[in-house]
Each structure stands twice: as structure tokens, then as C-alpha cells.
Amino acid sequence: MRPPDRVLGSAPRVEPGRVHLLGPYEIPGFPGKRHVRAYVPVRARAELRPLLFMFDGQNVFDDAPSFAGGWHAHAAVEKLAKTVAPPVVLAIDHGNGERIRELSPFEMKRGPGAGPGRATEFVRWIVEWLLPRTRTSLHIDSDPRRTVVGGSSMGGLAALFAHLEHPEVFGGCLAMSPSIWVAERALVEHARHKPLAPWSRIYIDAGKKEQRGILERDTGQLAELFRNKSGDCVLFRVDAKGAHREADWRRRLP
Secondary structure (H helix, E strand, O other): OOOOEEEOOOOOOOOOOOEEEEEEEEOOOOOOEEEEEEEOOOOOOOOOEOEEEEOOHHHOOOOOOOOOOOOOHHHHHHHHOOOOOOOEEEEEOOOHHHHHHHHOOOOEOOOOOOEOOOHHHHHHHHHHHHHHHHHHHHOEOOOHHHEEEEEEOHHHHHHHHHHHHOOOOOOEEEEEOOOOOHHHHHHHHHHHOOOOOOOOEEEEEEEOOOHHHHHHHHHHHHHHHHHHHHHHHEEEEEEOOOOOOHHHHHHHOO
16 A cells, blocks of 8 residues: 555545545644544445544554554455445544553553643544544544544553543444553543443453453453443453554454
């Protein structure tokens, strides 16, 4: 696949079947500027389309910009097109040194992301500024039942938080190996007090080789918490061979 096309401005013309770079955009209060990567499937229908919105955009498509190999989401959604309406994929790049803080909703006491979490502001900008400006130009449906937010690791944590805080926008959540250990498992307590929307759909997974089985235990408990709130809205998967790495997330993404 050829390098992403660069499309500047807020009303991009995105050719189906290719990854495009939108922006770069300034996010108020955040350093630097940020690209959003967009992919419209070749078989995308002319009417309003479903959306998969992903964090850590550098990792979502091709190998070149990623840390350890991309997830090839464009190939995954093209395979979906054989059976269901494939989603447009939008993926926002992380802020490099700011990544941990911007994807955490909670204050971290130590480590590289020490300090107040900024996911609340980050997600609000996505919901209030970015999505309204891309829905029209990319023919994206605003129905939350056709809008999924996803990510892995810290991106998985941010995806769970975005779904809990904005179910009217993100009706579905795809959280691969979410970093729910952040801030002493604060997300679990946060989720305990959040109702789920009637249309909520949540996918959570973990690899058996992650944190010596601790992540499997913790994500399983979170999935059970969600099931107790809303019955069959949750799919929890354990990857018997899974570790905390891009190769396993790429394999599980489809």
C-alpha cells in the first residue's frame, strides 16, 4: 500500500481504499498538532456509514509509522464487507511523550505519565469538534449503535472511558488488553457507578501471557461487572497465546 495521502482542512475528500492523513489539527491545551488517519472501505455504501474510531492512530494501519507493526485495520474492514456494511475507520495519532496522560482519565502518581490524566479533555475534543467535522464529509452515521470506539493498552483504557462517558456518541467499545491497572484500577470503580445505555456493546480481551495472568483476571472481573449491569452486552475473550504486543492485537482485531 502506498503512503497515506495528506489531506488538509476540515472537509477532506477521501478516496475509498486508501489511508489518508487528515489535519494536522490543534487540540486546545495540548502541545503540538495531531493527524487523524482515515480509511473509507472500497465497498462502502453511499448512504450513512458505520464508524470505528481508534486511538493510537500510528499503529492502526500500516507498519511504517507504528512502534512494532501496524494492525492493518484497512484489510480487516475490507474482509467484513463480504458479510456486513464495513465501517469507516478514523484513527487519531497519539501525542508521543504525552500519550499516557492524554489516554488516562485518572491521575497517575508515578511513572512516565505521572500527573493528572487528560482523557476527559481529549475525548471531549473528539466528540465536540472532530467527529462533527468528519461525519458529513465522510457520510458517517451519527447513530451510536453504529459507532464503535476502540484501542489497545492505554488506547483500550481510553476507549472504555469514552464509551462510559459518551454512550450517546460511542455505542460500542472495542478494548484490547486495556490498561485497567492505571491509578490502582480506578476505571473499575468508575465503571461501577456508571449506567450502561440500552444499546451498549462492549468487547474486552486479554492475553494469558500478560502480567502473569493478572490482566486476564482483572479484565474478566470488569466484563462480569458490565454483564451484571446489562446482560448480554459484553463479549470477553482470553487469548491463550496473547502477550502485550502489536502482533497479537493485529491478530485479534478482526
